[in-house]
Amino acid sequence: MIKxxxxxxxxxxxxxxxxxxxxxxAVGDGTAINALSG
Structure with missing residues:
Protein backbone atom coordinates (compact mmCIF):
# COMPACT_ATOMS: atom_id res chain seq x y z
CA MET A 1 0.00 0.00 0.00
CA ILE A 2 1.31 3.45 -0.88
CA LYS A 3 0.71 6.24 1.63
CA ALA A 26 9.03 -10.30 5.04
CA VAL A 27 12.53 -11.75 4.66
CA GLY A 28 12.86 -13.71 7.87
CA ASP A 29 16.19 -15.56 7.85
CA GLY A 30 16.64 -14.98 4.11
CA THR A 31 18.65 -12.33 2.32
CA ALA A 32 17.22 -9.01 1.16
CA ILE A 33 18.71 -7.09 -1.76
CA ASN A 34 17.91 -3.41 -2.23
CA ALA A 35 18.67 -1.26 -5.26
CA LEU A 36 18.13 2.48 -5.41
CA SER A 37 18.48 4.68 -8.44
CA GLY A 38 18.26 8.40 -8.77
Missing part, protein backbone atom coordinates in the same frame (compact mmCIF):
# COMPACT_ATOMS: atom_id res chain seq x y z
CA UNK A 4 1.90 9.80 1.24
CA UNK A 5 3.92 11.07 4.19
CA UNK A 6 4.11 14.82 4.47
CA UNK A 7 7.22 16.51 5.87
CA UNK A 8 5.15 17.62 8.87
CA UNK A 9 4.19 14.00 9.67
CA UNK A 10 7.62 12.48 9.07
CA UNK A 11 9.64 11.29 12.02
CA UNK A 12 12.75 9.82 10.35
CA UNK A 13 13.71 7.59 13.29
CA UNK A 14 10.24 6.04 13.53
CA UNK A 15 9.96 5.71 9.74
CA UNK A 16 13.27 3.82 9.52
CA UNK A 17 12.42 1.52 12.45
CA UNK A 18 9.03 0.66 10.90
CA UNK A 19 10.50 -0.06 7.45
CA UNK A 20 13.29 -2.21 8.91
CA UNK A 21 10.72 -4.22 10.88
CA UNK A 22 8.60 -4.73 7.74
CA UNK A 23 11.60 -6.00 5.77
CA UNK A 24 12.70 -8.30 8.60
CA UNK A 25 9.20 -9.79 8.81
Missing amino acids: EITAHELNPETFIKERVKEVQE
Whole structure:
Protein backbone atom coordinates (compact mmCIF):
# COMPACT_ATOMS: atom_id res chain seq x y z
CA MET A 1 0.00 0.00 0.00
CA ILE A 2 1.31 3.45 -0.88
CA LYS A 3 0.71 6.24 1.63
CA GLU A 4 1.90 9.80 1.24
CA ILE A 5 3.92 11.07 4.19
CA THR A 6 4.11 14.82 4.47
CA ALA A 7 7.22 16.51 5.87
CA HIS A 8 5.15 17.62 8.87
CA GLU A 9 4.19 14.00 9.67
CA LEU A 10 7.62 12.48 9.07
CA ASN A 11 9.64 11.29 12.02
CA PRO A 12 12.75 9.82 10.35
CA GLU A 13 13.71 7.59 13.29
CA THR A 14 10.24 6.04 13.53
CA PHE A 15 9.96 5.71 9.74
CA ILE A 16 13.27 3.82 9.52
CA LYS A 17 12.42 1.52 12.45
CA GLU A 18 9.03 0.66 10.90
CA ARG A 19 10.50 -0.06 7.45
CA VAL A 20 13.29 -2.21 8.91
CA LYS A 21 10.72 -4.22 10.88
CA GLU A 22 8.60 -4.73 7.74
CA VAL A 23 11.60 -6.00 5.77
CA GLN A 24 12.70 -8.30 8.60
CA GLU A 25 9.20 -9.79 8.81
CA ALA A 26 9.03 -10.30 5.04
CA VAL A 27 12.53 -11.75 4.66
CA GLY A 28 12.86 -13.71 7.87
CA ASP A 29 16.19 -15.56 7.85
CA GLY A 30 16.64 -14.98 4.11
CA THR A 31 18.65 -12.33 2.32
CA ALA A 32 17.22 -9.01 1.16
CA ILE A 33 18.71 -7.09 -1.76
CA ASN A 34 17.91 -3.41 -2.23
CA ALA A 35 18.67 -1.26 -5.26
CA LEU A 36 18.13 2.48 -5.41
CA SER A 37 18.48 4.68 -8.44
CA GLY A 38 18.26 8.40 -8.77
